[in-house]
Amino acid sequence: MRIKKSYSKKSVSYSVIENVRDINGKSTTKVVEALGNADQIRARHPGVDPETWARDYAKKLTEEKKKEQAPIIAKYHPQKKIGHDKRRSYNVGYLFLQSIYHQLGLSKTTQAIQEKYRFQYDLNEILSKLIYMRILFPTSKKSSFEQAQFLLEGIQCEPHQMYRALDVLKKESDFIQETVYKNSLKIAKRNKKILYYDCTNFYFEIEEEEGNKKYGLSKENRPNPIVQMGLFMDASGLPLAFSIFSGNDNEQGSLKPLEKKILKDFKLSEVVVCTDAGLSSEKNRIFNTLGNRGFITTQSIKKLKKHLKEWAMDPSGWHIKPGDKAIHLSEIDDSPSNQTTYFKERWINEGEIEQRFLVTFSPKYKHYQQTIRERQIDRALKKVDRPSSLKKKRANDPARFISVQHVTVDGEIAKKAHLSIDESAIQKEAQYDGLYGICTNLESDPLELIRINHQRWQIEESFRIMKSELKSRPVYVRKDDRIEAHFLTCFLSLLVYRILEQKLDDQFTCPTIIKTLRDMNMMELSGEGYIPLYQRTHLTDQLHELFSFRTDYEIVKTSNMKKILRHTKKTK
Known part of the structure; x- marks a missing residue:
């Protein structure tokens, strides 16, 4: 810090000033404190030379600032207007997402792609902002670009570059999915022995079919063309890989191609694939009996052959655990408070495959x-x-x-x-109330098989999050390549969010987490730092502790914010 002298006809005034840089590196000068004119200084400090006292005072402030003990004093004028088009509030909630993004190695992955194609725009900048905005402010690509200006670092690309990037992202979708899976093993718990597969579809607000956008059975019962998505998820609740296929294709045929790809690219071999009845064709079951693979799939009791249906609905022969005495359903407590699951099992040989048929009954x-x-x-x-x-x-x-x-x-x-x-x-x-059927080729403990099958709710929840919280539909792009790139960004957003949820030990709901991040705004105090405008909660404390940086001090100095930005861009 140094002093500045301002001369008038009758006196000289002193103030303390310093050179500062904003978060983008731009240099400017700001007044730290106005000390008054020479007469005022003599009146407050008799017997001193005003200029000597001012220099000593500036030196003292410099030393205190070095020790970070000096409080920051801000002065605002009630008659001075704010700068025209000057942005003063910024979102910093995305910094936690940015940390996960870089830990997943996506910055290095996009750099490798950029070197391969040698285009001029920054693919890392575009992909990262598309992911952050999909989680925080999900909307169209055009609106995402506009909203991204409110992030602390803004967005450093042009709107047309964002659309060009979608074409490249589609071409490299398999490579991105493969590398992000491998990198996720370093930062998240992944139970890759059990894989869940399911399909959903997404509608387009158009009337005529085009490309993969075909009329099919819409999950939302909408009379619009759709595309379909197949998604693999591991037993830890993290998405593994996805594929996009035509809206009028049979979804049963989507499982094998995607599974073959992840078995090869992700180097998986001993896996158990769990699906619902709609995806469990005989061909899919046979495919997952090969090698060291297995399958668990739901089985409709209503669609069983007569002798199997009679056996499944027989009230005798039920067990609570393997090897215990069989009981009759008339002997059990049939009230909703009874949360015990009863089961019976047998092996069946239908078609070209021998399967273990497991039926459960739950009063609840x-x-x-x-x-x-x-x-x-x-x-x-x-x-x-x-x-x-x-x-x-x-x-x-x-x-x-x-x-x-x-x-x-x-x-x-x-x-x-x-x-x-x-x-x-x-x-x-x-007559089917309480009954639930499972088919498998595994010889594991039936209670464990029941538990594994029950976890299918997580993939259904992932689709719900993708549609409701991430607002992945309706889709606003039209070309097939860009549609797949759009769903790649939705897939990566879901993965980033699910890793964050896992780090928080599933203590908070999805809407709570996203709203908290969305509301984490800070006001810029020019030349000094950033003041939190959000409410500090148990969740914000957890986030700061998990990611080893804090934005919840009364003011975060610009120099410290720069350190935080560097910290969130570290890779594992």
């Missing part, structure tokens, strides 16, 4: 199904009173419990259809 699950059905019956009763509300029956449509009679009791054609509740349909469905 039975009462859950009964509650759902009772609500659906109530809705069906309302439809009976309003026949015009009847539509084509779907699997879980309450209309399946409605009987429509077009003839009178005398056998004549009725002028008006008679609607009533179909009690036989209700009873037919109720």
Whole structure:
């Protein structure tokens, strides 16, 4: 620090100034403290030379600042307007995501891709900002570019470069998935012995089919063309790999190509693939009996052959644990408070594969199904009173419990259809309450198989997060290559978020984590540092402790913020 003298006709005024640099390295001069004119200094400090005192005072402030003991004093003028178009608030919540991004080696991966294609724009800058914005402020690519200006470091590319980058990201999608998986092993817990596979689809707000955008069975029941995504996830809840395929393709055919790719590229061999019944074709099951692989898949009790269905629904022969005495279901506590799972098993040889068939019964699950059905019956009763509300029956449509009679009791054609509740349909469905079927080629403990299959909820939750929190649909790009690149950024965003969730020991909900990061704004105090504008909570404390930096001091000096930025860009 040094003094500055300002001369007037009658006096000279003194102030302490210093040279400062902002977070982007731009140099400027700021007034630290106005000391007053010579007469004022003599009045406060009799017998001293004003200039000598001012220099000594500036030296003292310099020494205190070096020791980081001096409080920072900010002065604002009530009549001075803020600078035009001057941004004063910045988001720093993305810094925790940035730390994971760099630990996954994505900065090095994008650098390798950039050297391969030799384009001029910064692929690392584009991919990283697309991921941060997908988690914090999910929207279209154009809006993401505009919103990224509110990140502490802003965004250093042009909008058209972002779209060009999507074409390259599609070409290198397999390479990125492979390298990010290998790097994730260094920073996250991954149980890669058990893999979960499922499919979902994403709609486009268009009317005509084009490329992979085809009319198919939409998960959201929307009358729009869709594309489909197949996703592998490990038993730790982290996404492993994905593929995109046409909206009118049978999803069963998507499993083998993607599994073959990850077995080869990720160097996996001893894996157990867990799927739902819709993906468990006989070919897929046979494929996962080869080598050291295995499968666990759900099995519909309703679709079993007669002799197997009778065995599965027989109330005798149930067990709580392997080797214990068989019990009859009439002997158990059938109340919702009973959370015990009962099972029975046998080996079956259907088609070209011998499988172990495991059936479970849960009183809690039975009462859950009964509650759902009772609500659906109530809705069906309302439809009976309003026949015009009847539509084509779907699997879980309450209309399946409605009987429509077009003839009178005398056998004549009725002028008006008679609607009533179909009690036989209700009873037919109720007989399956509490039952759940699993097929596998493994000889493991049945309780362990039940536990593994139960964890399928995590991949369903991943799809929910991708659609609801990350707002991956509707999709605003049109070309097939850019569509796949869009879902690559969604996949990487999901991986980054899931790793963050794992580091937090799953203590907080997804909306809570994302909202906290989104609200972590700081105000820039020019030349001094950044003042937190967010609420300090247990979650923010956890984040700072996990990532070994803090933004929750009353003010974070510019020099310290630069250190934080360097810290978040370290790779493992």
